[in-house]
Amino acid sequence: MTKKFYQETPAGRLDRLALKASLQTFYQERQSTEMPELIENYIADFKLPEGVLPSLILDGQSFSVPMVTEEPSVVAAASNGARLVGLADGFQGKGKSQALLGGEILFLDVDQAVLATFIKDKEERLIEVAKQAKPSMAARGDGLKALAFEVLDDRHSKLAITVQTGLAMGANAVNTILEALKKELEDFAPFIVGAILTNSGQDALVSVEAGVPIEALGGLRAAEKIVALSDFGKVDADRAVTENKGIFNGLSAVVLATGNDYRAVEAAGHAYAARTGRYQSLSEWRLSADRKQLLGRLTMPLNIGLLGGAIAALPMAQRNLELLGNPDLDTLKKVVLATGLANNLAALKAVAGPGIQAGHMRMQARTLAIQAGAVAGEIVLVAEQLSKKNRIDQHEAEKILGELRSHDA
Incomplete structure (x- = not known):
């Protein structure tokens, strides 16, 4: 019997894709022993x-923070x-974050009054079922902490x-508990x-704050412009989207x-x-009462873990946690x-000052140097010359590289 595509080995999948030889070799050279079982059709x-x-100060402790990203200026901006x-004083964590994740059993056109009464009467039984579904969680004090019936509208x-x-x-764990609870709601199965x-994470908010001397920003006027930009993120959704994207540049990395x-x-x-x-915008920046510091705060849900999922299967993730000091x-x-x-x-400071493009283009010059064929030490030399040009594109990078190699010859 012919294997299904997902049942093939990585080499077998490449064979079935009927790729040209150079492309097949390219993929084969980039296969590993760690990754094939992480996703389907690897x-x-x-x-x-x-x-x-290299150094992020949080609550008086310095951390070396690993960042994975393809965007050139992200790590430089975070470092700045x-x-x-x-x-x-560095960043300050506010309060104790909670490791809480939500879940939902969704009903359509159910008799909401009858269901509400059922859930109220069976609450103790539902809690026990949740414990039985994940006994190891319950044993260490984790597991189901709350349940509530919610009417969204007359149908939902x-x-x-x-x-x-x-x-x-x-x-x-949450999905396992939900499936167990569903069985207890069998009488309402036609309406489920x-x-x-849910990834909304509203019960798992995390907050950090920061203060920066206004002299480090270029003075009071520069700090006031950053505050003004921050305010725009509260009243202009278009500005907020871009500001939040900048936050996720570092956070997601x-x-x-x-x-x-x-x-x-x-x-x-x-x-x-x-x-x-x-x-x-998720962040907020304002001046201190004495107008000597720029104060920032970021609050948002954050559901992440130290165990399970891809973490256990990715050696780099484990080493990166070690780099952070576990x-x-x-x-x-x-x-x-x-x-x-x-x-x-860093983004607000750039936008309020010289503009974001100057820093971006300096980093982009490295990418263009690589695309032009520069290798090893050539990359920095080409990027440095390219960043000084009025025209920054691949054609100019190729020209600089050619001149550099001609000179060396």
Whole structure:
């Protein structure tokens, strides 16, 4: 019997794709022994560069923060922002974050009054069923912490649960508990549309704050412009989208480097940014009462973990946690947020000052040098010359490279 595509080995899949020889060899050379079981239909590893933010001060402790991203200026911006905040007291975590993840059983056209009464009468039984579904979680004090029936409108309603997930992000645990609860609601099965976790994370908010001496920003006027830009992010959704993207530039790079789900983190962040009905920036910057410091704050949901999922299967994720000093989960969350706030500060400072393009183009020059064929030490030399040109494109990079090699010959 012919194997299905997903049943093939990575080499077998490449054979069935009938690729030209050079492309097949390209993929074969990028296969590994660690990755084939992580996804379906694996054919090769797609690599992204990892950089490090060498010193981020959080609650008096210095962290070396791994960042995985393909965008040239992200690590440089994070390092710049962290340096500015480090001139004062560094970043400060606010409160204790909670490892909580929600889930929902969704009902359509059910008799809401009857279902509400059923859930109220059976609450103790439902709690016990949740414990039995994940006994190891319950034994260590985690597991189901709350459940509530919610009417959304005359047709839509849900049973919402909140699960304390411990050191794991907890997606599989929440879904397992939901499936167990669904069986207890068998009488209402015809009205159940689905049972699934929610990534909204409204119960798992994390906050960090930062202060920067206004002299480090170029003085009071420069700090006032950053505050004005921050205010625009509260009243202009178009500005807020771009500001939040800048936050996620840094934040998601750390989430990815630690083997966590950056897509879930970003989805939760954007939902939180729109919680008032108006999409707004996640961060806020203002002047201190004595007008000597620029003060920033970032608050958003953050459901990530230290165990389970891809973390256990990705050696780089494990090593990156070691690079961070193997922090506890609360500390890791605040390091992630602090990195996002550092990127935010650097971007606002650039926009309020010389503009964002100058820094971007300096980093883009390296990419263009590589595309032009520069290797090793040539990359920096070509990038340096290219960044001084009025015209910065691949054609100009190729011209500079040619002149450099001609001179060396």
